[in-house]
Amino acid sequence: MPDITHLLFGIYPYIALAVFVLGSIVRYDRDQYTWKTNSSQLLESKQLRKGNYAFHIGIIAILGGHAVGLCTPHQVWDAIGLTPSVKQAFAMGMGGFFGVICFYGMTILIKRRLTNPRIRANSSRMDIAILLLIYLQLILGLISIFFSAQHMDGQEMLKLMSWVQNTITFDAAEAVADIRHVGLIYKLHILLGMTLFLLFPFSRLVHVWSVPVKYLSRNYQVVRAR
Structure with missing residues (x-):
């Protein structure tokens, strides 16, 4: 019988x-109005x-760094x-730098969403939950830097x-063997990351799939003053 780690x-x-994958496909197919x-x-x-620029700069750099560094x-x-x-020292430095930028942006966005009455009234429970979960994930990532500094x-x-x-x-068996003796802070970081993937199709995060890449090759629009 598989243990809890497995x-x-x-x-x-x-x-x-x-x-994450199938839910995104189904939502796009059945409920595009909410995309x-x-x-x-x-x-x-x-x-x-103020918050959006810092958040997106930080989160894109962090996700890109994780993808390249881990894969x-x-x-x-x-x-x-x-x-x-x-490599670890470099990852800690860059992760910390962009993590602080992202933390600054997210703090502004969370404060704005929770304290502005009009925005709070137009926010769903999932909007607030996802924002807080990403915030918690970011905090765990920043805390893990201090644990990494010890080894x-x-x-x-x-x-x-x-x-x-x-x-x-x-290769799930080998993967479990790799992770079994990793520190608790990293395990929590991984589990919360997987949970964000799980919730992704049910939140506004699906807009990530619609990043306007075509704008990079689109012809310039000519705008003339009257």
Whole structure:
């Protein structure tokens, strides 16, 4: 019978990712009217601009860093001469820098959503829940930097990389073996991340799929003054 570690880190990730992909497809197919960010800019714009820019800059850099850092095999880093300890120090520095930027933006956005009566009235429970869960996930990530600083050999980071890569290649048994002896703070960070994937199709986060990439190649619009 699978133990709790196997259930949480060997089975739950696949459930979360399956719901993430299939749920997004079903929502797009059946409920496209809700496929939007539900922008509250018309209700208040000054605080939104201040928090939104910082949040998106921080979160995009963090997600990109996680994707590259965790999904790239360690042999690639070894080949370019980047040792685990150096890679860990670099990840801590960049993660901390962009994490603080994201934290600043999210603090403004949460305060705005919870304290502005008009915005609060136009916010669903899921809007608030997702915002608070992302905030908690960000805080866990920032706290984990202090734990990482206590062991700069990069070995725990290698276990996390191995867990991600073995999960992607459907080697659940090896993935569980990798994660079993990782610190609690990292396990909580992973579990909350998987939970965000699970909730993704049921929230406004689906607008991520609609990022306007075509704008990068679109012809300039000519706007003439009267």
